[in-house]
Amino acid sequence: MSKLFKSPKLVIWMVTYNHEKYIEQAVESIMAQQTNFDFQLFIGEDCSTDNTRNICLELKNKYPDAIKLVLNNKNIGSNKNGMSMYDLCYKSNAKYIALCEGDDYWTDSFKLQKQVDFLEANPDYEVCFTNINIINDKGEETKEQLITTSPKTTYTQKDLPLRVPTLTRVFKNRDFSNLQIAPGMDTIILLYQAQFGKIKYIDEITGTYRQHDSGAYTSKSKAKRKEHNFLTLFGCLQLLKPPLLYKYYGMLFKKLVELKRLNSALFKKRQSQLKKEYKSKKSSFSKKEQRNIAIGFLLLKTPFFEHSKLLSKVILILLNRKFIY
Structure with a gap:
């Protein structure tokens, strides 16, 4: 050349x-x-x-x-x-x-x-x-x-x-x-x-x-990597309309479940961020979707699930059925 x-x-x-x-x-x-x-x-x-x-x-x-x-x-x-x-x-x-x-x-x-x-x-x-x-x-x-x-x-x-x-x-x-x-x-x-x-x-x-330890993603802690994944999906919301918007909410709920098991402070921060976003987009969803999103936020409040892998797994399965598959 x-x-x-x-x-x-x-x-x-x-x-x-x-x-x-x-x-x-x-x-x-x-x-x-x-x-x-x-x-x-x-x-x-x-x-x-x-x-x-x-x-x-x-x-x-x-x-x-x-x-x-x-x-x-x-x-x-x-x-x-x-x-x-x-x-x-x-x-x-x-x-x-x-x-x-x-x-x-x-x-x-x-x-x-x-x-x-x-x-x-x-x-x-x-x-x-x-x-x-x-x-x-x-x-x-x-x-x-x-x-x-x-x-x-x-x-x-x-x-x-x-x-x-x-x-x-x-x-x-x-x-x-x-x-x-x-x-x-x-x-x-x-x-x-x-x-x-x-x-x-x-x-x-x-x-x-x-793959190396000094990579932009791999150098982060496990909790920070989960937060990174949450923020990536959250950033996608700017481009989405129903029905894909609803699917991405389900994936965001799943990331919050994973994050809660690793870092409660990061979980609370990102949960609050998603709640604020949802309030601005609520009218974009059908009544059924609004009910399921409300259920998603309730599932995040399930006591002690961050200490139980089995309970976390059950919640992830429920989120998959409600939002994704």
Whole structure:
């Protein structure tokens, strides 16, 4: 990739922070892509405290035309950094965007070509993703493939939330700047994208997800991870209308049940947040749905369930039956 890409067909979104051990492999796996179209890598380096920035500068020098490197003057956090890079990708006027974080990497040199070929041939699809394997910090494989069963290969908004590996996604370029920032923006963005078209799963492994203790999600405590999941689903509410809105309330109740067993203070805070939101959306639900949501809040008051795995399991089953299945 030696020529200047004035108008690439595809841009790759990448964010990185303290990835000195991984960033070179991530970038080189992208530079190894074989395509019949131009692409460019956009890297947002978030003021790392290790040698990540220097490595990024070296890679920029190695691939001056293929990499656009953004060096933040101060650390702004993964969500703001990510949304800033989405905005730059959107303004590139590329037709498609692909995702890969700085601690993951691609393993199929024809990954982009396969996914773009599909999207070009199927304009009613908005997003295309594939399978991955998982390794630990030592590079040892811990999971041969993330998705072990796939009953179908086409999904719509009603199927969400869905396990869609971030590092494999390729999608049409859209403006995400009006979305409210929340943990798990990849989940919220996918929900937004599903308004415009279908989601395609290609049953091939094209990348590797690296699980390590310093990851943005894995470094959190178990309670904080549950809160993260709650806030992700809560952030989805901004995009939902009945009947999907009702389903997501059920999932939020389930996250609160799990959170109550781990941290009562976080549980109370997020329960209060959901109650306030419900009051503003109550008229969106049918009378039957309103009754079931009231039951959901009552179930959260069940005494001592946070100390009983069996009682918690019973409550989760009831929530599934009332809201989801």
